[in-house]
Structures are given as C-alpha cells and as structure tokens.
Amino acid sequence: MSSAACIFCKIIKGDIPSFKLFESDKVFAFLDIQPLSRGHALVIPKFHGAKLTDIPDEDLAEILPVAKKIAKASGAGDFNVLQNNGRIAHQVVDHVHFHMIPKPNEKEGLG
Ligand code: 5GP
Ligand code: ZN
Secondary structure, three states, rough: OOOOHHHHHHHHHHHOOOOOOEEEEHHHEOOOOOOOOOOOOEEOOOOOOOHHOOOOOHHHHHHHHHHHHHHHOOOOEEEEEEEOOOOOHHHOOOOEEEEEEOOOOOOOOOO
C-alpha cells in the first residue's frame, strides 16, 4: 500500500531522488536530507502508514534488523533511534520512519 501524496512513498518509487542505503521487499533506508549528524539515516517500511500503530507486524518486524545494520555501518558506537508519531510528538512526514542518528565522539571527528 502506498500513498500518491506521500513524499516517502515517492522516494521508495524513485520519483524523488534519495541517497539509498538499503532496500528489501518491505524496508527502505536512505540518508536524511537535513542530517542532525553525519550519517543520519531514515529506515522506513514500504507499507504506507502514518504512525507505528498503522503498520502490520510483519512489516515492522523487518525494520529493526535493518536499523541495526545501519547503526553498525555508520561506525559510531553511540547513536539515537528516534521515531515520532503525530504533530504533538514532532512528526512532520506522515509515513512511519525511524531516525538513526550517529553520535560520534569529538575525537572521531564525524559529528
Ligand atoms: P519527522 O520530524 O517527521 O520525524 O522527520 C522527518 C524527517 O524527514 C526530517 O528529518 C527531514 O529532514 C526528512 N525529510 C523530509 N523530506 C525529505 C526528503 O525529501 N528527502 C529526505 N532524504 N529526507 C527528508
Ligand atoms: Zn508513504
């Protein structure tokens, strides 16, 4: 299921360009256009739903293993996983997404 008006559905289809990091039948991952740190990625289900509660379990189950791969690939030992649901919770794009935000230390110089 996808939504014609949704920018992340357009990114999945390739109608809007992105820096793709990963793609499978159910999951897509790409770099955030306004990164909070170098390597800030978004991991999304291909199934269109605004909130976590809208996504089928079988689609959600494939998200965390991808998030884990991306966290490892970023090279930052420390990182945040952030997932906003609804305007009051600061969600701007209404397609479920997990922010993967590397937190490198200053010595690593990747921030
Ligand atoms: P939210 O506040 O909804 O959790 O975060 C939405 C995120 O999507 C923001 O970090 C924003 O920079 C990112 N974003 C919005 N539009 C685009 C886009 O067209 N391409 C990419 N790569 N990221 C986007
Ligand atoms: Zn969508």
